Amino acid sequence: MALSSDKRSQLKRIPIPEDRHFKPQLVGYNPKTPNRLAEVLAHSLLYFVFVGLLLLIYGVLPWLFKLPGSPLASGGSFTTTGAVLYGILAAVLSFLVAAVAALILILVLRKYLGLVQNRYGPMHNGPAGAFQTIADAVKMVAKEDFVPGKADALVFTLAPLMVFVSAFLLLTIIPFAPGWVLANLNVGLLFIVAAGTIGAYGVLVGGWSINNKFGLLGGLRAAAQLVSYEIPLSISLLTVAVWVGSLNLMDIVEAQKLWWTAIPLLISAAVYLIASLAEIKMTPFDLPEAESELVAGFNTEYSGMRFGFFFVAEFAELFLLPAIAVVLFFGGYYQPLAGFWDFADVLRGLGAEGSTLNQFGGLLASAYGMLWFLLKTALLSYLVIWVRATLPRFRDDQLMELCWKVLIPLSLIGLAVAVILRLVFK
């Protein structure tokens, strides 16, 4: 085996660098020496930004616009200039709201998956990993953006925007507190269905335009899944409309001051939650981007910020669909049993009618309602993440079977229950 001695002397000796040992720098947060205060502060930073943005859009901006002597409002409502200006500002800020919601939920998902898998999850970048998703976002913005040679460039560019806009539109109709809604539509429930469907188009054409077999399969699966699950989702929305007698989301929340809709319409609420899981494309229903089968499904060829739009839209929907569930079934911005005693009424009754204290109390009451709303939404989002950490993925035929053989009959039963209850009690 060994080389002969003359051959050995021919082996050339290469100069060896002086510095041989490279140690990684010990930078980053060390959980062995925890700093609980920094952890709490850093983790609540994004939450404060989120709540602050919402307060800015719905509370502070309208108050500023309606200050006495302001040219942007007259008699308690916006002038045309004021409405346009407010619309533009609110749209820009709502974009930030959707993005911050996605950043929060991605971090929560990764930390929670770490927790149930007995590991840490993001930990060293920022106190307890608080700045991980911010780094991800900055990196994604700065990453190379390109269109594959054989892709349909126009559709390829439009698809992520369609998906994102579909999530973004849902944000405009959610009432966060009494009067705190960007578009108080009379056909709110119909708008939910309409806006949600744009997302299905986006995923389908996104998967198709990249001219890649994995993308096409992912897109087709997404189309089949999203269109199928629209049906039980829409029927459960219809159930609420039948029970309350209105399509306006504000009216629906007002009707739940005493009892949540979920109490009589339990079946519809369950069907809505399951179907919204499929709309979010979360794990038991993540066939469109099934990572073990189709490389990354419909977003196989997307890089950088285009993929970021898909990602942000997915996690913004993880906030928005539970938010709609809260509006429809779980009492919206009312605290539980608000019909008996409501702290918001106490806040509204502060000071004399029309005084500054009274106005401030009204603002506080709205903020109090918004906090209840966000708390309920957070609990439902947590439920979705919990399901994601538990269940494996459905097979394609099982997915369709669940929808057509179980959920649609169940939602029809729920509708019948709602009709009967409505005839009996109202």
Add this chain to the structure above:
Amino acid sequence: MGLLGSDRRPDNIILGKLDDLINLARSRSMWPLTFGIACCAIEMMNSSAPRYDADRFGFFYRNTPRQADIMIVSGTVNKKMGKRVRTLYEQMAEPKWVISMGACANQGGPFRQGYSVVEGVDKIVPVDVYVPGCPPRPEALLQAMLLLRDKVADPEKRYIPGTLMEADFDVLAEPGKDGRSL
């Protein structure tokens, strides 16, 4: 790659600082490609399992090369596989880095005189960090990832994209096909 160009700008504080910020974000969020070739891939999988948990540093495996930042070449690269490695590398979006894991990927290892083996993946793609071992421990791979993190985050040596090296395709010529004997 600086977002705003690759040259250093010692005079321009704002753009220089922005470059530093972007490099910091890049170094803290490196997504490896789920790409295993041989036995080293088992250790690569382990490095993100609960015992070692690469996700602590933001190493989050992505399945598609378009969204990945680093490629971990984990195993013997033979001439047939070499073409695929090169293709995957070219499919990744800039900025991108390569970690060569294990003796085989470094210089061919025990198979280095074989007729079908590429003796070192750095003949095909530019490698940033090498991990010796056969196979290396998951900690050794983590060390390599952190060395890469330090390299990218270092404001003194801002990451400058090299001209994409031409692959030594002569290395990849399959035996028997170009008249060479097996």
Add this chain to the structure above:
Amino acid sequence: MNLITEAAKALRDIGKGMAVVSRAAEKGKHTNLYPFEMPEIPPVSCQSLALIIEADGTDRCVSCLACEKVCPSQVITIERTRNPEGKGFVLERFDIDLVNCMYCAACVEACPVSAIVTIQDFELSTYDLQTLKADKAFLDEQGRRAKQWYSPKLGVEYRNEQGEIQVAPLEQQPGGEAELLKQADKESDN
């Protein structure tokens, strides 16, 4: 009716699964925080190779070429000359190509004088492959830096505070605890 009972059963099963998942969080973290906390690696594990120099500064290595002959990857290169003053050889070059080495420790088993040993320093990742072309100075330094090392002939050894080499006590040797238990059994039998 069948539909509703089946749906209820499925929901109950999913609830059971979710309870299992939420209970998993109570088991604590299994993670080894590597750069902040070094892992404990058993001494028989071969993470890197080192040459041992005795406390008086002489090499243990006697240039017998046993390791070079046995190396399956052929990464060891040794050059030696006859000792002009007496028996044996003078070691002129001892190189191990740690890049291509597959850390099988066949050389450690073959070494008659336990000069080449396994150490547990796994932090060898590098920006430059040339740093891993180990020459004798590098291997000697590895031996000086190592807290403990292992060879099959002498077992686990370490350097004490005076710089002398000591063999670790039996309970620190691999398999030592089992050996002690066996001895205790024999004594109790007698």
